Amino acid sequence: MLNRRYLRIKVLQALYSFFHDEDKNIARSEKDLIKSIENIYDLYIYLLLLFKEIRVSVERLTEERKKKRLPTPEDINPNLSFVDNALLMKISSSPDLAREKDKRKLGWTSEEDQLVKELYTKIVSSPEYAAYMADTERTYEKEKHFISVVYKKMLSENDSLKQHLFEKNIHWASDYVLAGICIHKTLEATTENEELALMPVYKADDDKDFMLELFRKTILSDTENIELISDKISNWEPDRIATMDFILMKLAITEVMNFKQIPVKVTLNEYIEISKLFSSPKSNTFINGILDAIVKDLKKQNRVVKTGRGLLE
Numbered sequence: 001m002l003n004r005r006y007l008r009i010k011v012l013q014a015l016y017s018f019f020h021d022e023d024k025n026i027a028r029s030e031k032d033l034i035k036s037i038e039n040i041y042d043l044y045i046y047l048l049l050l051f052k053e054i055r056v057s058v059e060r061l062t063e064e065r066k067k068k069r070l071p072t073p074e075d076i077n078p079n080l081s082f083v084d085n086a087l088l089m090k091i092s093s094s095p096d097l098a099r100e101k102d103k104r105k106l107g108w109t110s111e112e113d114q115l116v117k118e119l120y121t122k123i124v125s126s127p128e129y130a131a132y133m134a135d136t137e138r139t140y141e142k143e144k145h146f147i148s149v150v151y152k153k154m155l156s157e158n159d160s161l162k163q164h165l166f167e168k169n170i171h172w173a174s175d176y177v178l179a180g181i182c183i184h185k186t187l188e189a190t191t192e193n194e195e196l197a198l199m200p201v202y203k204a205d206d207d208k209d210f211m212l213e214l215f216r217k218t219i220l221s222d223t224e225n226i227e228l229i230s231d232k233i234s235n236w237e238p239d240r241i242a243t244m245d246f247i248l249m250k251l252a253i254t255e256v257m258n259f260k261q262i263p264v265k266v267t268l269n270e271y272i273e274i275s276k277l278f279s280s281p282k283s284n285t286f287i288n289g290i291l292d293a294i295v296k297d298l299k300k301q302n303r304v305v306k307t308g309r310g311l312l313e
Contacts, residue, residue: 001044001182001199002037005270007211008251010036012274014215015247026219033215034208038104039171041201043179045100046108046165048186048198050116050155051147052092053108054123057116059083081133086140087147087190094196115164123154140192148187156180210259218254225250232293245283248275252291257298260307264295 002010014033018024062083065075082088091097101107108116123129132146155161166173182199190196202208218225229249233241252271256264268291275284298304 001041001201001203002178002207003203004207004210005274006178007037007202007207008214008270009274009277011211011215011218012244012247012251012278015218015251016244018219019243019247026216030212030215033211036171037201037208037211039169040175040179041100042104042106043165043169043172043175044182044199045097045104046106047155047179047183048091048097048196049101049106049108050119050161051088051151052097053112053116054120055083055085055088055092057113057120079133081135081138082129085147086143086192087187090190090196094198096198097196100198112164115160118160119155119158122158123150126154128153144187144190148184151180151183151187156183213258214251214255217258218250221254221257222250225253228253228294228297229290232290242279242283244278245275245287248279249287249291249294252287253294256295256304260305263306264304268292268295 010033014029014036017032018026018029021029062078062080065071065078068075128146128149132142135142162176165176172179186197186199229246248271252267255262255267255271259267268288271291272284272288275287279287295304
């Protein structure tokens with residue numbers, strides 16, 4: 001689910017908080033870092049559960065209409081194309097989703113029924129819904145495509161939904177786009193003959209260890225990193241350099257020196273790209289120049305050791 005760049009960004013944010021925290025408690029900060037990752041996955045699961053909640057709500061409404069005092073023919077014989085949508089059924093019956101729901105103590109409650117009804121009303125009033133319900137040819141790909149459209153056009157940009165989510169968990173605001181991308185990938189990856197396949201929290205088995213090691217080693221190497229950077233900015237006072245730029249350079253140096261299987265070019269490119277997101281427009285050029293000079297010196301001192309095929313420096 002989370003690639004290495006996103007993990008680097010999370011480490012950057014955690015370090016920013018750590019260096020501004022008077023207590024400087026590494027263990028607590030590591031727990032907060034892990035929690036920030038779990039928060040993203042909570043949002044991902046919560047959004048998947050929304051599909052199930054909407055389907056249940058529609059199913060309940062359909063049954064209530066049959067019990068009306070004067071039901072219409074449509075009430076008695078409703079079009080069940082939405083309720084019986086194959087992908088919605090997979091989401092609703094997914095044992096993996098049910099386990100994550102229970103594990104994370106997540107779920108949509110009766111207090112949120114009004115929002116669920118509002119979202120369903122938006123879906124029903126769309127031309128895509130009308131076309132889908134009128135289509136008599138049912139294929140799994142068509143049903144999957146419709147649910148993807150529902151999320152993209154009627155749910156993901158719904159202001160009421162976003163407000164509800166951000167009020168429920170303030171951290172979800174910064175991770176909403178990523179969670180949405182993961183929802184889309186999950187829907188698209190689900191096949192007709194398989195159960196819903198949830199994305200793992202981390203893309204690779206060693207990604208969590210990479211994240212925590214990068215965080216801790218950057219802190220433990222802080223004095224040395226500052227010296228390396230300061231040596232290359234003789235015309236600059238350290239306190240005149242943006243805090244985020246300084247942390248980005250510390251991270252890059254730590255990664256270059258401690259992660260033997262990551263090519264230097266990969267590391268430098270990653271942090272230059274991240275700087276474009278979190279620093280000033282000119283920061284990436286400045287950071288690139290300083291890091292390039294530092295890495296050249298470290299190589300001359302044989303302090304950059306890479307192992308593995310194609311990684312020997």
